[in-house]
Amino acid sequence: MSWNHNGMDQANATGIEYIDGLYSYALVLTRNHAEAEDLVQETYVRALQAMGRLRAGSNMKGWLFTILRNIWFNQLRKRRNGPQMIEIEAEDGIFNSIVEPSKNSHDLYVSKMETEQVQAAIQELPLQFREIILLREYEELSYQEIAGILDCPVGTVMSRLGRARGKLRVLLSATLKGSNSSSVRGSQ
Amino acid sequence: MKGCEDYGANIQLYLDKELTGQDLEEFHAHLEECPACRNQLEEEEELSDLLHRSRPLYSAPDALRKRVMRAAELFPSTTTHAPLGLRRRIAKILARPLQSARRPSWPALVTAILLVTVGLLVVPGVLRQSRANSYIETAIAAHRSFLNGSLPLEIQSESPSVVTAWFTGKVPFNFRLPSSAEESGHEQVYRLTGGRLVNYKGGYAALIAYQTQQQKISLLVSSSRSAVAAGGEEVPSGGIVFHYSKQAGFNVITWSTHGLTYALVSSLPGSGRQSCMVCHQNMTNSGHFNAHR
Numbered sequence: 001m002s003w004n005h006n007g008m009d010q011a012n013a014t015g016i017e018y019i020d021g022l023y024s025y026a027l028v029l030t031r032n033h034a035e036a037e038d039l040v041q042e043t044y045v046r047a048l049q050a051m052g053r054l055r056a057g058s059n060m061k062g063w064l065f066t067i068l069r070n071i072w073f074n075q076l077r078k079r080r081n082g083p084q085m086i087e088i089e090a091e092d093g094i095f096n097s098i099v100e101p102s103k104n105s106h107d108l109y110v111s112k113m114e115t116e117q118v119q120a121a122i123q124e125l126p127l128q129f130r131e132i133i134l135l136r137e138y139e140e141l142s143y144q145e146i147a148g149i150l151d152c153p154v155g156t157v158m159s160r161l162g163r164a165r166g167k168l169r170v171l172l173s174a175t176l177k178g179s180n181s182s183s184v185r186g187s188q
Numbered sequence: 189m190k191g192c193e194d195y196g197a198n199i200q201l202y203l204d205k206e207l208t209g210q211d212l213e214e215f216h217a218h219l220e221e222c223p224a225c226r227n228q229l230e231e232e233e234e235l236s237d238l239l240h241r242s243r244p245l246y247s248a249p250d251a252l253r254k255r256v257m258r259a260a261e262l263f264p265s266t267t268t269h270a271p272l273g274l275r276r277r278i279a280k281i282l283a284r285p286l287q288s289a290r291r292p293s294w295p296a297l298v299t300a301i302l303l304v305t306v307g308l309l310v311v312p313g314v315l316r317q318s319r320a321n322s323y324i325e326t327a328i329a330a331h332r333s334f335l336n337g338s339l340p341l342e343i344q345s346e347s348p349s350v351v352t353a354w355f356t357g358k359v360p361f362n363f364r365l366p367s368s369a370e371e372s373g374h375e376q377v378y379r380l381t382g383g384r385l386v387n388y389k390g391g392y393a394a395l396i397a398y399q400t401q402q403q404k405i406s407l408l409v410s411s412s413r414s415a416v417a418a419g420g421e422e423v424p425s426g427g428i429v430f431h432y433s434k435q436a437g438f439n440v441i442t443w444s445t446h447g448l449t450y451a452l453v454s455s456l457p458g459s460g461r462q463s464c465m466v467c468h469q470n471m472t473n474s475g476h477f478n479a480h481r
Contacts, residue, residue: 016257023248033360033391037252044256115242120357122245136204137239143206162200169235176234 015047015064021139022068028130029072031123043068062145065135069149114175121171129164136161195225203232251390320418320431320442323388327408327451328436330386330395334406341382341397351383351396358385359394361411363448378405389414405454415449417442 022043026036046067054063122130135146143161147154169176198215201207207215219226333339343354348365355363365380378398385392386408393410420433420442431442441452 020244024245
């Protein structure tokens with residue numbers, strides 16, 4: 001089956017709507033801008049090649065995330081087996097999309113600061129916590145879908161998610177207090 | 189009747205919409221009569237709300253999005269029946285050279301060889317000058333926007349360590365703003381006011397803002413991989429070649445050292461080198477430019 005089954009239009013059929021999520025996942029895994037881009041591109045290239053094997057009714061989103069994760073871990077494995085290279089993560093910064101602030105837009109400024117604090121806190125978490133937070137809180141995947149991507153039992157997803165949130169809450173305690181005292185942005 | 193301890197895990201399941209049927213109804217009933225569980229749920233929701241407000245966590249760069257969309261458009265809609273060879277060919281054509289790839293791609297290699305050959309044989313220095321000009325233009329545009337307020341500082345601090353820390357992880361290179369007062373050894377004519385990110389060649393450069401008594405000065409810092417210092421009046425000093433020029437009404441000084449390229453833009457009085465004297469009074473002292481390294 002191809003991606004444009006089930007009445008999906010061509011844009012949807014390519015999975016392009018998941019690119020921000022895939023890029024975020026790649027950055028969460030690699031913590032490196034250039035590697036994240038490479039990973040997303042490689043994911044789409046592999047997906048294009050393999051689209052014929054995706055069965056009707058398949059979960060394309062989960063499929064793409066699984067491809068990305070598999071590519072990343074295969075690369076890691078090759079690196080471990082090959083010559084050891086010194087990783088200097090700080091050499092490649094973690095970029096976020098900076099929206100040019102509009103003049104006197106306090107809300108936008110606060111929003112941007114908050115996002116940066118969230119990004120920094122998530123990147124401080126161990127890899128397993130980073131990815132599970134991304135998959136649940138940002139991609140809203142179900143426990144079952146996450147378990148499929150991570151190739152682990154649903155119970156593990158649940159317990160790991162609980163621990164990840166606990167750690168993240170500690171890291172974001174100052175931001176949470178700030179957002180309680182002045183609700184600038186409101187819930188979306 | 190279940191106690192709160194029995195509902196601990198349900199709070200997370202409820203939050204994640206994993207609770208259904210009888211379990212959901214029971215939990216709703218428990219929430220109504222249990223303020224402790226309601227509080228705990230609220231705390232969980234606050235964290236989730238905070239995370240949801242920062243969606244997407246990162247946005248894919250436009251260039252990446254365009255490449256993928258182009259791939260999607262060119263890919264035949266009858267992909268189900270497209271031969272595997274065709275699919276591979278299209279995917280191969282659309283794949284850009286990977287940034288962190290360990291092997292070169294042939295089209296990129298051929299292009300690079302052509303560019304180098306043209307640069308060496310026909311127009312020596314033109315490409316380098318063009319890159320230098322592009323960096324200067326960016327520095328001037330950023331300085332002008334900074335002056336008119338359309339590019340506000342994202343970090344405001346007079347502390348070099350605070351500003352340095354703010355840039356860490358945001359720009360694709362490492363740099364440290366030294367404590368100018370300690371290193372200059374004389375009274376400072378300028379002070380640090382803060383910094384912000386500036387778009388440059390699809391990535392980010394660091395704009396560092398200084399203030400003298402009369403005016404603002406900006407220093408654009410980027411990796412020497414994407415920016416070069418060239419042209420203008422060349423003055424070697426302290427092992428570094430400084431390039432002075434006057435462009436668009438501003439004094440511009442560029443230099444490269446330790447893998448970074450700098451562009452200092454100001455309206456300080458005097459031509460190029462004289463403008464440096466405003467802040468660095470002892471030009472013969474090779475250590476005087478430490479503040480910019």
